[in-house]
Amino acid sequence: MSIRIGIYGYGNLGRGVESAIRQNADMEAVCVFTRRDPSSVKTLTGIPVFSTDKAIEMVNDIDVLILCGGSATDLPEQTPKMAQYFNVIDSFDTHAKIPVHLKKVDEVAKKSQKTAIISVGWDPGTFSIARLYSSSILVDGKDYTFWGKGVSQGHSDAIRRVEGVLDGKQYTIPLESALSTVREGKTPEFTTRQKHTRECFVVAKEGADLNKIEQEIKSMPNYFADYDTTVHFISQKELKENHSGIPHGGFVIRSGKTGLNGENKHVIEYSLKLDSNPEFTSSVLVAYARAAYKLNKEGICGCKTVFDVPPIYLSNKSREEIIASML
Amino acid sequence: MSIRIGIYGYGNLGRGVESAIRQNADMEAVCVFTRRDPSSVKTLTGIPVFSTDKAIEMVNDIDVLILCGGSATDLPEQTPKMAQYFNVIDSFDTHAKIPVHLKKVDEVAKKSQKTAIISVGWDPGTFSIARLYSSSILVDGKDYTFWGKGVSQGHSDAIRRVEGVLDGKQYTIPLESALSTVREGKTPEFTTRQKHTRECFVVAKEGADLNKIEQEIKSMPNYFADYDTTVHFISQKELKENHSGIPHGGFVIRSGKTGLNGENKHVIEYSLKLDSNPEFTSSVLVAYARAAYKLNKEGICGCKTVFDVPPIYLSNKSREEIIASML
Numbered sequence: 001m002s003i004r005i006g007i008y009g010y011g012n013l014g015r016g017v018e019s020a021i022r023q024n025a026d027m028e029a030v031c032v033f034t035r036r037d038p039s040s041v042k043t044l045t046g047i048p049v050f051s052t053d054k055a056i057e058m059v060n061d062i063d064v065l066i067l068c069g070g071s072a073t074d075l076p077e078q079t080p081k082m083a084q085y086f087n088v089i090d091s092f093d094t095h096a097k098i099p100v101h102l103k104k105v106d107e108v109a110k111k112s113q114k115t116a117i118i119s120v121g122w123d124p125g126t127f128s129i130a131r132l133y134s135s136s137i138l139v140d141g142k143d144y145t146f147w148g149k150g151v152s153q154g155h156s157d158a159i160r161r162v163e164g165v166l167d168g169k170q171y172t173i174p175l176e177s178a179l180s181t182v183r184e185g186k187t188p189e190f191t192t193r194q195k196h197t198r199e200c201f202v203v204a205k206e207g208a209d210l211n212k213i214e215q216e217i218k219s220m221p222n223y224f225a226d227y228d229t230t231v232h233f234i235s236q237k238e239l240k241e242n243h244s245g246i247p248h249g250g251f252v253i254r255s256g257k258t259g260l261n262g263e264n265k266h267v268i269e270y271s272l273k274l275d276s277n278p279e280f281t282s283s284v285l286v287a288y289a290r291a292a293y294k295l296n297k298e299g300i301c302g303c304k305t306v307f308d309v310p311p312i313y314l315s316n317k318s319r320e321e322i323i324a325s326m327l
Numbered sequence: 328m329s330i331r332i333g334i335y336g337y338g339n340l341g342r343g344v345e346s347a348i349r350q351n352a353d354m355e356a357v358c359v360f361t362r363r364d365p366s367s368v369k370t371l372t373g374i375p376v377f378s379t380d381k382a383i384e385m386v387n388d389i390d391v392l393i394l395c396g397g398s399a400t401d402l403p404e405q406t407p408k409m410a411q412y413f414n415v416i417d418s419f420d421t422h423a424k425i426p427v428h429l430k431k432v433d434e435v436a437k438k439s440q441k442t443a444i445i446s447v448g449w450d451p452g453t454f455s456i457a458r459l460y461s462s463s464i465l466v467d468g469k470d471y472t473f474w475g476k477g478v479s480q481g482h483s484d485a486i487r488r489v490e491g492v493l494d495g496k497q498y499t500i501p502l503e504s505a506l507s508t509v510r511e512g513k514t515p516e517f518t519t520r521q522k523h524t525r526e527c528f529v530v531a532k533e534g535a536d537l538n539k540i541e542q543e544i545k546s547m548p549n550y551f552a553d554y555d556t557t558v559h560f561i562s563q564k565e566l567k568e569n570h571s572g573i574p575h576g577g578f579v580i581r582s583g584k585t586g587l588n589g590e591n592k593h594v595i596e597y598s599l600k601l602d603s604n605p606e607f608t609s610s611v612l613v614a615y616a617r618a619a620y621k622l623n624k625e626g627i628c629g630c631k632t633v634f635d636v637p638p639i640y641l642s643n644k645s646r647e648e649i650i651a652s653m654l
Contacts, residue, residue, distance in 0.1 A: 018589045023466040038386040042571055044587055099647070124654045126460065126595075129638055131653045133453065136614045137607075139350040140442045154490035183600070258610055260371055264602035268453075271598075273510070275591035280464075283585055287463045305654055307646070311456055314463035320426070321635075327425055327451045327457045327632055 002028040003293045004061060005286070007053065008082065009068035010034050010041055012246070013091065016282025017066050018044050024286060028064050059085050064289040066090075068282075076101060083109040083116045083303070087292045091121040098124070098305075106303035113260040115296040116303040118289045121281040122272055123147070127252050129306050130270035134254035138266055141256020142187040146174035146195060150248025150277060158223045159200055162216050164208030167236060169243045171199045174251065185265035192226040201243050202233045240309050248277035269302050287314040329355040330620045331388060332613070335379065335409065336395035337361050337368055339573070340418065343609025344393050345371050351613060353643045357389050386412050391616040394418075395609075403428060410436040410443045410630070414619045416612050418448040425451070425632075433630035442623040443630040447615045448608040449599055450474070454579050456633050457597035461581035465593055468583020469514040473501035473522060477575025478602060481507040485550045486527055489543050492536030494563060496570045499584045501578065512582040512592035527558045528570050575604035614641040 006020045012034045021029040022045065022170050031048045034041050037107045038049040050058075055065070065086035067078050075092045081104050082088050092101050098119055098318055109116045119125065123145070131143055152172050159168035181188060200217055204210055214231045221267055234242075249272040258264050288306070291313035293306070315322055332348055334341045337359045348356040349372065358375045361368050365376040377385075382392070392413035394405050402419045409415050410432050419428050422510070423444055436443045446452065458470055479499050480602040486495035505522050508515060527544055531537055542556040544552055561569075585591050601607045615633070618640035622631070642649055 003492070016585070020466075020585060022587070023585070068363045095654065099651055102650065104493075119654055126464070129460070132638045132642060133456070135653070136638075136643070137453070139347075139610070139643075168464070185600075233627060258343070258347060258350070258603060258606040260349070266602060266607050267600040269596070269600075270457075272597045273512075273594040273596075275593060276585060279585040279591050280593050283464050283491050290463075302506045305623050305650060307649060307654070308637050310635050310637045311459045311463075312634040315459060316466075321431065322459060322634060324426055324631060325633065326462070327422065327446055327455045 002026060003290060004028055004030045004063045004105060005182060005289055006030050006055070006058065006062040006065040006086070007032045007068060008055065008065050008078065008280040009074065010043070010049070010280035013282055013285075014068035015044055016276070016279040017285055018047065019279070020283045020286040024316060025288070027286065027290070031058070035218065055082070056085055062086060064287055064292050066285050068285075070126055076104075079116065079118060080104045080108045083114050083124055084112050085114075087115045087289075087296050089116070089120055089292055090118050091122065091125075091281055091285060091288050092119045093124055095124065102303050102305070110302045113301050115292045115301055117288045117292050117305065118303060118308065120285050122274075122284060123250065125281070125284050125306055126272070127250065127270070130252040130268075131254070132307055134252070134268040134270075138254055138256025138258070138268065140258070140262060141254050141266075143252060143254035144178075144182050144190075144195075145252050146179060147250040147251065148196065148248065150170040150250070150274070151246050154191050155198065155200075155223055158220060159217060162213055162220075164205050164213050165202055166205050169201045169239060169240055171201075173197045173199060177183060179251065179253070182255065183267055183269065184255045185267050186285075186312045187255060193228060196227060198229045200229065201234050201239055202231055203236045203239050204233055245275065246274055247279045248280075249273040290314060290316065329353060330617060331357045331390045332394040332616055333357050333382070333385065333389040333624075334395060335382065335392050335405065336401065337370070337376070338395065340609055340612075341395035341603035342371055343603070343606040344395060344612055345374065346606070347613040349611045350610075351617070351643060352419070354613065358385070360412045382409070383412055385583065389413060390620050391416060393612050393616055395612075403431075406432045406443065406445060407435045408464040408468050411439050412441070414616075414623050416443070416447055416616050417445050418452075418612060419446050419606055420448065420451055421436055422451065424620060429630050429632070436542045437623055437629045439457065440628045441618045442628055443628060444615045444619050444632065444636065446632055447612050449601075449611060450577065452608070452611050452633055453599070454597070457595075458467055458581070459634055461579070461595040465581055465583025465585070465587060465595065467585070468581050468593075470579060470581035471505075471509050471517075471522075472577065472579050473506060473525065474577040475499035475501050475575065477496070477577070477601070478573050482525065482527075482550055485547060486544060489540055489547075491532050491540050493532050494530040494566055496528045496566060498528075500524045500526060506578065506580070509580045509582060510594055510596065510614055512594050514582060520555060523554060525551055525554045525556045528561050528566055530563045531560055549646050572602065573604045574602055575607075576600040617641060617643065
């Protein structure tokens with residue numbers, strides 16, 4: 001019997017989950033829940049669409065509900081609410097607020113005897129796992145996380161709020177010089193500017209003051225002021241043709257020393273190069289949905305993180321097969 | 328109270344374990360067990376040395392025994408034997424024989440209520456974990472493992488068995504062309520020759536036929552015949568000065584597609600660059616010794632692999648601290 005997945009929210013992430021489920025023979029996508037008018041939403045694979053109000057009526061039809069909303073306002077409310085009724089997975093990514101979110105979801109899930117896994121994706125997610133393994137192994141060391149080259153949604157939004165800007169896209173780019181320093185096993189303290197640069201592709205409104213836009217972007221506090229930022233003005237056509245993807249990726253690199261006098265250096269590197277940030281995140285969500293299903297079957301309830309889940313729970317294969325083919 | 332570790336076998340791996348334990352504030356190295364005359368063995372940090380016969384008398388002094396013998400003859404016998412009395416960790420690395428070894432150790436450890444974790448290190452070990460995570464996430468894909476640049480002990484031994492050879496060292500080197508093809512997200516079928524080359528540094532006996540040695544090495548079945556092999560003749564002094572380290576490393580790269588029609592490509596890469604192969608392996612063994620200790624305290628017995636252990640068990644930090652700082 002398949003693991004029956006419900007998709008709660010149908011943006012890029014929800015669509016990614018829907019197509020990721022098709023790659024997993026042991027799973028089936030039951031339906032999508034939306035806050036929009038369900039009749040206005042057409043799914044990629046033709047699965048039915050219901051109003052979020054109807055979700056609770058479907059507790060017996062769904063094994064795991066994957067929450068595909070945003071971290072700012074959706075998930076802090078939706079995950080604890082839905083954990084009353086379902087095993088749930090979310091991609092809550094506001095790092096500083098994870099402990100509070102975890103506590104809320106844990107209380108609910110323990111009461112309802114459901115299994116929740118939060119902050120699933122790549123950062124937080126597989127990058128977090130890389131940081132934990134490598135720091136547990138190379139105890140005397142230091143790790144670095146670099147992001148990109150990739151599109152930052154938040155920074156692209158910030159550009160679009162600048163007066164005179166019609167549209168825009170921002171890429172975060174790790175500095176090669178910083179990457180190679182860390183790969184050599186050195187452990188410098190970088191400034192923000194030394195780790196990443198930011199590149200903006202901007203479509204200006206007709207007659208707008210380009211110089212003013214560029215200065216305003218480059219001096220924007222938190223978003224751009226601490227970085228070397230490049231601004232390119234391009235046409236809407238060019239933006240659409242060359243910058244409509246949502247690529248991303250990055251690097252987690254830890255270097256450390258071993259030996260009685262720290263005489264030997266080691267470097268552990270984990271990296272991702274993603275054509276589609278939301279589709280990769282969705283693929284991670286789906287693997288952890290399988291884990292939540294298995295954990296719940298074993299009676300393990302409450303709110304978990306990627307740190308708590310044995311890697312073997314993510315796979316569709318049997319333990320014997322995994323050990324024989326991958327160990 | 329510290330986790331008390333016993334070290335069973337005192338070669339490169341045993342010494343690596345001894346110095347790795349010094350980097351972990353929650354652990355202490357109790358003693359070394361050796362098959363040699365204990366009075367002939369001097370430890371790096373001055374911990375006592377006992378005969379392996381005495382190990383069983385120390386069940387109350389040791390929380391986890393790390394087995395530092397070889398996979399060919401030592402571990403198949405030692406791990407099941409010691410799992411009768413201790414929580415044990417080994418680095419059994421004969422991939423094809425792991426299922427049989429696992430079964431034997433599991434039967435013993437379940438009976439004795441001990442926790443064993445076998446095949447710990449980097450391959451098998453962290454490379455296996457990388458293969459499992461990445462294949463569970465990118466279901467529609469293919470992974471590749473490359474080794475090196477690094478010293479292969481088995482191949483170096485093979486060189487030294489050739490007539491006329493006094494000493495020698497062999498490096499396994501991944502082919503850049505293969506690495507970059509895979510990093511682009513392509514999924515070719517490589518021949519053995521297309522993935523790695525082998526480079527040998529050989530010290531010949533006086534008057535030996537160098538041409539004959541070179542041909543014999545290059546045509547050696549299993550070891551060299553299927554590879555492009557380079558042989559350099561050097562002096563014993565040069566070998567000692569430039570090739571006395573035991574560096575190693577490698578890459579696990581998986582590429583896969585997502586999207587309803589597989590339109591987006593993704594690449595996950597995990598890599599290691601190690602100055603000392605045995606010291607890195609030892610650091611992994613020590614982290615899993617902590618995990619075995621914790622699992623056993625929770626009553627989880629039997630033989631486990633790196634796939635079965637939640638990453639959080641490897642760390643010395645509290646769950647709260649790990650979640651706040653690494654997720």
